[in-house]
Amino acid sequence: PFAAAVDEEGRFPQEALDALVANDLHAVHVPESYGGAGADALATVIVIEEVARVCGASSLIPAVNKLGSLPVVLSGSEELKAKYLGPLAAGEAMFSYALSEPDAGSDAAGMKTRAVRDGDFWVLNGVKRWITNAGVSEYYTVMAVTDPDKRSKGISAFVVEKSDEGVSFGAPEKKLGIKGSPTREVYLDNVRIPADRMIGAEGTGFxxxxxxxxxxxxxxxxxxxxxxxxxxxxxxxxxxxxxxxxxxxxxxxxxxxxxxxxxxxxxxxxxxxxxxxxxxxxxxxxxxxxxxxxxxxxxxxxxxxx
Missing domain, CATH: 1.20.140.10 (Butyryl-CoA Dehydrogenase, subunit A, domain 3)
Structure with missing residues (x-):
């Protein structure tokens, strides 16, 4: 019922998120072992389709929660899965996906965001652009270059949290539609994260x-x-x-x-x-x-x- 107001005001559809969480439809793809609904890919598609019938912006809540968290599901360690999929399934946090950059959209391998090892930490610097639900999501799967000489095989994936020091966001993009889903830049300024937040092995991010x-x-x-x-x-x-x-x-x-x-x-x-x-x-x-x-x-x- 809030779809028209959300579109007109260009605001995040909080009412839709609350309703989806109350009915356990906000991230149905999370396996039952991490507190999720354990829905298969077809069931997930049907949830997104049904929500999109009345509000395209709201349908991006279950869709992008899957997009952002799937790298953890596919390649993350057990510790990483337990830490991040639990709060996602419980509706305490949303997940976004940060791959594209100002000069690296279709050519994702040409990204410039860097991650440099520093003892038990990685330090990330760069800009991600066109990030769906940026600023609202607590968690971000961020792709960054760890070995510039290897091109796509020198890219690694990390989980960055909104609360990490050095993480900030650009102004919401003005869009022709789907205005209730914020699209913003994500700025990483010397963001220092524990090494165990890497998703999978080094160089497997791409x-x-x-x-x-x-x-x-x-x-x-x-x-x-x-x-x-x-x-x-x-x-x-x-x-x-x-x-x-x-x-x-x-x-x-x-x-x-x-x-x-x-x-x-x-x-x-x-x-x-x-x-x-x-x-x-x-x-x-x-x-x-x-x-x-x-x-x-x-x-x-x-x-x-x-």
Whole structure:
């Protein structure tokens, strides 16, 4: 019920977060062994899709909680999982994903953020850009260069906490949509973190990042499907109400064709996305293709339907 106000005011949908946490739908992917719901990839997709039907910004709460924490799930030590997945599952903290930089979006391997070893600590310096839910999330998976000579094999992943000294945030970006989900820069200024906050072995960060995206592109496809479904639901109601030439415009064949095309393409996108989610759950060899195809196709369908 707060979706319109959240969009108009460009504020974080706190009411949605509270409702999701109260119903244990804010991070359903966390395994039961860490206090989570233990939902599989398809169930996670359905949660995101259903929330996105009424609010695209709110759907990014379960989606980005998965994106931010999946590197820990995939590659983190048992200690790291216990420390960070528990509070996430309990709804005490949100997780964001900090990969992109001003000069390293698609070319993620070209990142400049550095992490330098100092005894039992790592010291991080750099800027991350376009970080979803930045400033609201307590935890951040941050990719940083630990060995500049090795390019992608010299990138490592770390968990950075919002409260760590030297962590700050830029102003929220002004966006065309999804305004309730803050997108901000994350500044790392001599952020000193314990060495055990590295996710996986040194130099495996980029591989973990790419593996994470294979799984989580499917969740953005789900967001697109939900947005498209919400638009179609609205359109179906509207065409029955609006009258022209003495009858509802739903009676005109030209309008019926449009609705049929919308429903047909939406269902094709949904089936592709659910198939990709099943592949994500099984970690099939062709997940990279299916995840990317679902994200691209569903996004295009959402644009066309809306």
């Amino acid at each position: 591989a973990t990042a790419m593996k994470t995206l294979d799984h989580t592109r499917v969740t953005i496809a789900a967001q697109a499907i939900g947005i498209a479904q919400g638009a179609l639901d609205y359109a179906k109601g509207y065409v029955k109400e609006r009258k022209q030439f003495g009858k509802p415009i739903a009676d005109f064949q030209g309008v019926q064709f449009m609705l049929a095309d919308m429903a047909m393409k939406l269902e094709a996108a949904r089936q592709l996305t659910y198939a990709a989610a099943a592949k994500s759950e099984r970690v099939d060899a062709d997940l990279t293709f299916f995840g990317a195809a679902a994200k691209c196709f569903a996004s295009d369908v959402a644009m066309e339907v809306t």
